[in-house]
Amino acid sequence: MYDVTIIGMGPAGLTAAVYAARKKLSTVLIGEKYGGQMATAPGVENYMGFQYIEGPELLAKFEENVEKYPVVRVEGRVVKIGRQNGQFVTRTADGREFSSRTVIVATGKVPRRLNAPGERELTGRGVSYCAVCDAPLFAGMEVAVVGGGNAALSAAYDLIKIAKHVHVISLEDWIADPVIIDKVKDAPNLTKLVGYETVRIEGEDRVTGIVLRSLATGEEKKLPVQGVFVEVGSVPSTDFVDGLLELNEKGEIKVECDCTTSVPGAFAAGDVSSIPEKQVIVAAGEGAKAALGAYRYLLNQK
Structure with a gap:
């Protein structure tokens, strides 16, 4: 007792x-x-x-x-x-x-998970929920970060120093603290994609891409990434x-x-x-x- x-x-x-x-x-x-x-x-x-x-x-x-x-x-x-x-x-x-x-x-x-097709199957094989843990594994690769808050942009900050290119994907505009936004907004190897939802994560043994859908037009696009960092809360x-x-x-x-x-x-x-x-x-x-x-x-x- x-x-x-x-x-x-x-x-x-x-x-x-x-x-x-x-x-x-x-x-x-x-x-x-x-x-x-x-x-x-x-x-x-x-x-x-x-x-x-x-x-x-x-x-x-x-x-x-x-x-x-x-x-x-x-x-x-x-x-x-x-x-x-x-x-x-x-x-x-x-x-x-x-x-x-x-x-x-x-x-x-x-x-929180995206609950997108391919997410669970590829967790640990390109899909990650911890940039601090896994960012070094993606040195020189193209990756995506899903989210627009503090966690997502902190992940992006870690990744722009390691990855070849970082795509930051969010439904709405960034809502992170200004000090974090300032650290990543001008990074030459970062692309900001606002107004997109994740349709699915593709790959067999490893992640090979992520498919997005524009909320404005409904058009789908595929990014050839090797890693997806989920940071949606x-x-x-x-x-x-x-x-x-x-x-x-x-x-x-x-x-x-x-x-x-x-x-x-x-x-x-x-x-x-x-x-x-x-x-x-x-x-x-x-x-x-x-x-x-x-x-x-x-x-x-x-």
Whole structure:
């Protein structure tokens, strides 16, 4: 029996673990991927205390803090959270169960798929969801980036330094931060394609092309690319809370300003919650709030 179970090992979950442990709460931290999206993030320029820091380097600093405290770490995919005898029971895919008096959900989001023909079949064979991880594999090649937000243009920035040519494909005009747009807009090996949807991704063993359709004319065109980086946003990782916690129309866990959810004793923090801004620094702050909220909740229990 733990005081708190924290699900998710991104910036929200790791910060929550430190704050919970500092309050002398017995804490178990469960997750599939240590660091979450931060582990593969490109350079971070908006985290206070650092003019510039790469995601893995920032994660290492988070990890140094966590290691100072008696936090039990468990690698595993959580498949269900339930209530039993007034306690929370967290079950992992391999059948393990963890009981706790409170729970903090900080599982973040996962990349959204295009759901275009060929995408799933060619994932890992030219289709990628992580430019930081896979960009070096496409040195000297022609690639496409699908999306027009911060993630897409950050991917494009990584790729223009490596690839022969980068096509950035989006339904609408770019909506990224101006500082990111400025880094790529004048790149000689970048083509901006606005007003196009992806029809299919082609290839047998590897990606050989992407077929687009113009939203204005309906005309289709094929780009002979060897890589497709899908950067069209993400979806909350909330399948395992279905039936327990209330979600909003986006599938995010509804929270109040103190990270409380629809169930007393259950808290949510970071990108998985309904907070409006999805940033590393915001997620870390929300993780701290959730842990302090769990501590206050336990103090008030008889």
